[in-house]
Amino acid sequence: MRIQGYYFKVVYTPGRYMYIADTLSRAPLPEFMHDRESEDVEMQTCFMIECMPFSREKIDRVRKATEVDEECQLLIKYILNGWPINEHDVHKNVRKFWSYCGELQYVNGLILKNYCIFIPQSLRAEMIVKVHEDHLGIERCKRRARDVMFWPGLSADVERAVRRCESCALHAPAPAREPLLQHIVPNAPRQKLASDILEYKKKYYVILVDYFSNYVEVQEVNSIYSRTIIHFMKEQFSRHGIPSELVTDNGPAYSSQEFKKFLRVWEVKHVISSPHYPQSNGKSECTVQTIKNLLKKMRRFWG
Incomplete structure (x- = not known):
């Protein structure tokens, strides 16, 4: 203005x-x-x-x-x-x-x-x-x-x-979810494994899946105590070799001091997924669904 x-x-x-x-051109003139x-x-x-x-x-x-x-x-x-x-x-x-x-x-x-x-x-x-x-x-x-x-x-x-x-x-909109961080796939089999426990028809099964080859080991167990899971792991490690890393959820069998001591003695790095967030342990969750579907289909022939 x-x-x-x-x-x-x-x-x-x-x-x-x-x-x-x-200098003179830069000297300001009085304003009127x-x-x-x-x-x-x-x-x-x-x-x-x-x-x-x-x-x-x-x-x-x-x-x-x-x-x-x-x-x-x-x-x-x-x-x-x-x-x-x-x-x-x-x-x-x-x-x-x-x-x-x-x-x-x-x-x-x-x-x-x-x-x-x-x-x-x-x-x-x-x-x-x-x-x-x-x-x-x-x-x-x-x-x-x-x-x-x-x-x-x-x-x-x-x-x-x-x-x-x-x-x-x-009435505020829900915040956007952060992108899921993918697990790094190893360069050789049996280096990185994932484990979980599934229940079907009042029976418990322990699964162990390889991140590299997707090879799955499934075994029915009588209980889901840590000592039972440790016994299953020892058999698998003795048969196929000791992995460098094991990914599990935060269940009681995997979070106990007994299980942590077992992995520490066997020099296996233990990675625990986030609580109440099964997507972070996606390899085990997908394998659980696959095995459960197989059990449902095979039950028709078992009677």
């Missing part, structure tokens, strides 16, 4: 003709604003305030709150009289506005930052409630607030208020 009274003619000049300016230009700027500002999405009653309330707010009065003083050269010379209560000092202006009893009205401390909670009355979510409420009002930390205050809203929390 300050340069609306001028008409500019822009001419492109190649860089080789852009000479270094001398004519009454007509001052009136035009004031009219533009008043028109901008009238077009803001605030009712006259609410703008009057902001004016009254600005008059009695100590922070606003300090800001008005700096806006009208000029800001200090150094940030440390600014009063500590308004030092947080230092980065906005070139954007703040005082017009008709209101402090403006560009096209946004500065809201005093006493009205901020009410303004946040007004912004959030439609329950549009965090980002929409932020955009709606930033379009019409301003104070330092506006976005954080709006987000904090929306997160405390029970209605928004109840």
Whole structure:
């Protein structure tokens, strides 16, 4: 608005003709604003305030709150009289506005930052409630607030208020799941195995599957205690060799101190999948389903 009274003619000049300016050309001239230009700027500002999405009653309330707010009065003083050269010379209560000092202006009893009205401390909670009355979510409420009002930390205050809203929390969309991390497939058989226990028709079976070849060992067991699983593992390790890594779930048979001691003595790295998240032990879970389906199909012939 300050340069609306001028008409500019822009001419492109190649860089080789852009000479270094001398000292006198850089010396600023005193600025004189004519009454007509001052009136035009004031009219533009008043028109901008009238077009803001605030009712006259609410703008009057902001004016009254600005008059009695100590922070606003300090800001008005700096806006009208000029800001200090150094940030440390600014009063500590308004030092947080230092980065906005070139954007703040005082017009008709209101402090403006560009096209946004500065809201005093006493009205901020009410303004946040007004912004959030439609329950549009965090980002929409932020955009709606930033379009019409301003104070330092506006976005954080709006987000904090929306997160405390029970209605928004109840109907919030579920967070996106992180992509599943795949197990590394070894370069040779019997290096990495997965184990699990399945139950079918009140009988228990222990499975052991190879990550490289998908070769499966299945054995029916009388119990699912750790000593039974250890006995099964010893037979498999003696027959096919000791693996470098064993992946299991966090079941009691695999998480006991006895089973951990067995793997530590046999120098086998034990990897436990996440509790209540069977996808992390996908090799065993898929093998369990395959074996269970085979048992169901073969039961027709067993009777």
